[in-house]
Structures are given as C-alpha cells and as structure tokens.
Amino acid sequence: MTAPRSTLGLPRRSIAAALVALPTFWLGARAQSQVPRRATPSQTEGPFYPVTLPGDTDNDLLRNGTLNYAAGEPTWVDGTVADLDGRPLSGAIVEIWQCDQGGHYHHPGDGDRADKAFQGFGRVAADAQGRYRFRTIRPVPYTGRTPHIHVKVKLGPRELLTTQLYVAGAPGNARDFLWRNLSDQDRAAVTVPFERAPDGWKASFPIVVAA
Ligand code: FE
Secondary structure, X not given: OOOOEOOOOOEHHHHHHHHHHHHHHXXXXXXXXHOXXXXXXXXXXXXXXXXXXOOOOOOEOOEEOOEEOXXXXXXXXXXXXXXXXXXXXXXXXXXXXXXXXXXXXXXXXXXXXXXXXXXXXXXXXXXXXXXXXXXXEOOOOEOOEOOEEEEEEEEXXXXXXXXXXXXXXXXXXXXXXXXXXXXXXXXXXXXXXXXXXXXXXXXXXXXXXXX
C-alpha cells in the first residue's frame, strides 16, 4: 500500500515524522552544547620546548623545509579545541613538539641530535569549527618516558594549556612518572587510541580549555 503523497511528492507520514523529530533534534543539540565540559588536564612543558623554532613550522612534521622524513610510522593527529561550554575556539593556535624516531629532540639540551629532516615542532590555527590536524610520526619512548606528544594551545597572547598526549595501551604508560600520577579521569582525557589508517596511523585528541 502506498502512503498518501503531499504536493511535494513526499509521503505525508515522513513529513509529519520529521516535524515531530525536529524539536527533539534542536533540544538535543542545544543541551549538548550547554553541558559543561571538563578542561583537559595540564602536564609539565618538559625541558624540550624549542629554544629556536625551525624555519618550517607548519602542520606537516614529516617534511622539514625541502627534506622528507622517512623514519618512523606516519600518523595523523587531529582534534578540536573547544571551551568549557563546548564552543569551538576558532583561531586558537595548537602547537605540538616531539622527539624523532631515534628519541631525540631538536634542542641543545638533547645535543641537537634530532634528524634534520624531522620538523619536530609544528603549529596550526584551529578552523571555524575548532578543528586542527597534524601529520607526524607515532610517538616513540625515550629514556624514562613513555611515548607522548607535547601539546600547547594559545589564543592571541594567552597560553591556555600545556599538556601531553599519550598512546592508549602503550606498555610504558604505567611506568611513566607523569602518566602514573594522573587520576583515572585525567588519564582518560590525555590518552587516546592510535588506530590503523590506510597511510599509517590516526589519533584524535579533543582539547577543552577555559577560554
Ligand atoms: Fe617529551
């Protein structure tokens, strides 16, 4: 049996169902954006924030100037930056820095031993939806530390957050002095799964800051 059709050619019943569903949808979306969120926990900056920034500071850490970095496992790290009310922080600057596949940072404190082809540091502005994305390597452990990526968020002249991102299930997490000292809730906020992607790995890190 065919449902009676409206002048638009759509079954009347579908239109009625859509009209009933619409207010629920709107309420749902509103309620979601008003749920106060928990700020992403901060972590120490560590000793290796760049002293001098590389000439190339874009969001592709696998290409430093004209050099391509072929070591390590290519990884997309993406996410969103939002405030405590869930509003996207468009224009927030997200910075990441990490060691190369050999465990070295571009830093005098690490003997400047990092591979020149690895950019080691990148920054990008969150788009209108608060989204950001980096191309880098899956982080590796170095002496005393479980794999991590350092993350900093700035808005204009203000520094909103310095933290570290961890790999879910990494065997070194439980031995890491910084990760171990986080509460379960804080661990969950900074430890994300790295999943297989056609071109390596991908990980998503949602960032929430008081802005
Ligand atoms: Fe580090």
